[in-house]
Amino acid sequence: MKVVKDALVLAAGVLFLSLPGPCALRAQNLQNAQLLNPPADTWPLYHGDYSGRRHSKLTQITPQNVASLSLSWAFQTGQTAEIKASPLLVDGILYFTVPDNIWAIDARSGHQVWHYNRPATKGDHIGHRGVAMLKDWLYFTTPDDHLISLDAKDGAVRWDQVIADVDKGYWTTMAPLVVGNHVMVGSSGDMDNLPGLIRAFDAETGSPQWQWNSTPPTGTPNGTTGGMAWMTGTYDPQLNLTYWGTGNPTPVLNGTTRPGDNLYTCSIVAINPDTGKLAWAFQPSPHDTHDWDAVETPVLVDGNFHGHPRKMLMQASRNGYFFVLDRTNGKSLLTVPFGPVNWTLGVDAQGRPIPNPAKEPAPDGRLIAPDEGGLTNFRAPSFDPKTGLFIVDAHPSYSLYFAKPADGNYGWAGADYGLWGKGVIEAIDYQTGKIRWSHDVGKWGSGAGIMTTDSGLTIVGDGFGNLLALDTANGKTLWHVGTGAPIQSSPISYLLDGRQYIVTSSGGVLFAWALPQGMIAAKPAAKTSH
């Protein structure tokens, strides 16, 4: 095998003598098998793997030595756009984004390999969450709602497809999900009354494969619109189902023109990646009137639930409830709030919160917990298998919600105002929903996205811009560093040259952290899969 590889490299060298440096000879080739079982020296998917647990099997950085963690390099985008992306790491190259921009960075040095910029004048530039990759190709979404495939070696565009019509009010921020030969993407667009959608495109040719609509066409009598899927889904290869959260219904704060549950808005949906057919759906927020998208990561965990082995799906949802479902059929196993919520009359037999009509937005205002940003939002949670803790960036908060007939029934159709909030990192026991520990991260703010490691570390940030390493067992701070701006992304980790890196961002800067070279054992760490 080694001989064959060397021969190929030699052949490549002969063919491309003019290319500078050994990097040019590397194959940036990411196979489906690696997506299904990512090697330790990669972070090839938005969540690191298909499960959405954002948990690294790496153990070089430990609670005992994390105090020595130090900066390996920083990369400055030089832009005011905040990095909200989760980078990918494949063959020593990091790929990350802000709206309209992709950077390929050498993960050893932090220097730029290439930069792609596509000035798009249309579409919301609120944030961008990263690229997806398969074989030698990247997949990138744009504010004007295109899906673009680029050559990973130089950023050259291969094909460009429209996902949805920006002129109607759609835009995208999402990192696509690649399964097999499908590149799956959703869209944003709740400032207009538009149906939500998930689409699949052929990974090679870009041809559309299927489209699933979360809501009926605009104008359907008594129908809802909305249900935008704007966060990257997860995937169970055994069941061959992808899992997605959908967003709020529209009009957003005025529910009078859309009676009933408003399926499939604020829902967790299981969709077959080959056919686009819905297998099941569960609705965290029936008839939402508070903008509480249920798009937060559907985390897939195989384990014991109350004494029985289960294939579970867990979501800490923006509406303030933590859900555990059986992901084979969408049936509820647990529904429990993880912070202050005051908008329900309880939980129904199917495990869905029952919205209190008296807490719908009103002309003279209603006091609502949580606020419109929700008890959590796009920042990733993490599941730690050893402790059974689901760790989430929570935002206990209160706000006032208003809506009156004069606000109409298009788009926002009301107004809401945050009164108070704070950031808390919470460790939820998935068996009971009880909060095992919580760690305050500051008034007003939110923390960062979360990653746990097999060595017992929880990597997160506070609302002031401190990057924190916590002890997963008890939430105590073991290490911190001020990064200069609140952290809007979720950490990743990988092994490179036998050294474990943790990559984070704040503002427009990407940081790579590692133990000092001298502390790392001479023998190269074994290549383990995770």
Next chain:
Amino acid sequence: MKKVRVAALLAAVATGILGFQAIQTPIHAASASAESALAHQADNQSPPNAGAESYARHCAICHGDQREGILPAFPPLIGIAHQKTGDQIAEIIHSGKGRMPGFPTLQSEELQALLHFLTSSAPSTPEATAGASAADSSALAEAGGSLFLQNCAFCHGRDAMGGESGPDLTQSELVLSDATGEKISAVVLSGRPANKMPVFKFSSHEIDSLVAFIRARTATAASQKGGRRGVAVADLQTGDAQAGMRYFNGAGGCAKCHSPSGDLAGIATRYKGLQLEERMLYPEDATSKVTVTLPSGQRISGTLAYLDEFTVGLRDKDGVYKSWSTKAVKYTVDSPVDAHVDMFSKYSDDDIHNLMAYIQTLR
């Protein structure tokens, strides 16, 4: 062509997004040489589309086919004659500015044709130079709309009428009272950290375009019968002032800290409507006191200025900022405003409306 354009944009953007300096020189009388150059051009009758062709060849790649600009990176050139003299434009064309490259070989007849094209076509007719004409301000508002959509719409709504977490700007007192655009400019350039409004480093021309867009939206909103999103003072009059007074003195516990004849005297003349209700529920500018005890036993008190789990900072009575590692000292925070947080889980909506009715009587 497409490929060349992308490559050029890439090169330009790579040098920094905000390099282009705003066009803000006031209009003075155009210099004699520019005047004569334009007159010369007019007399000599080059092919009528020579200027447009030159523009398409050299300028459109960044400034757009219709001179609309590609905001926020590249400024629109529509109405450039209102801001620059012919000489100034020629100087920029030859020398470049910020990250705009210079075109020193663009000379004589082609330069004259290009200047003529830039300064004399429809959006910048001679009448328009007298002031902001309707056509010009609408072009400016259109450019501002593009900028607004990319940067502001997520919070303030695509139509500036409020959206996810941001207020309705068409009803904003600040916007309505800002005759010159200075107040809007100040908020955009400085942000409002307490309200989560970020800083935007726009050029003055970009700010002008945003102001024009917000004004256009305000005018449109004012002419609409429905669809307004916001909270009027009249919306907040459903409570019972007597019940509110009882709550103030009783279950609400407000009287423990506040007095209608003391700190709250005249509060309803200083604030009204939603702003008053928000302050009533949580006055976000309330300060806390902190006392720090040093290892020596010395105690230092002041206004809490910063507190995370690693650092505590205060401003002392002279306004001097001091900070310590939280591990090195002991500190106690006195934060009376926390009583408002404790109340959130206890209020009914009626309590809030009654209290609001009572507070509004404190004039």
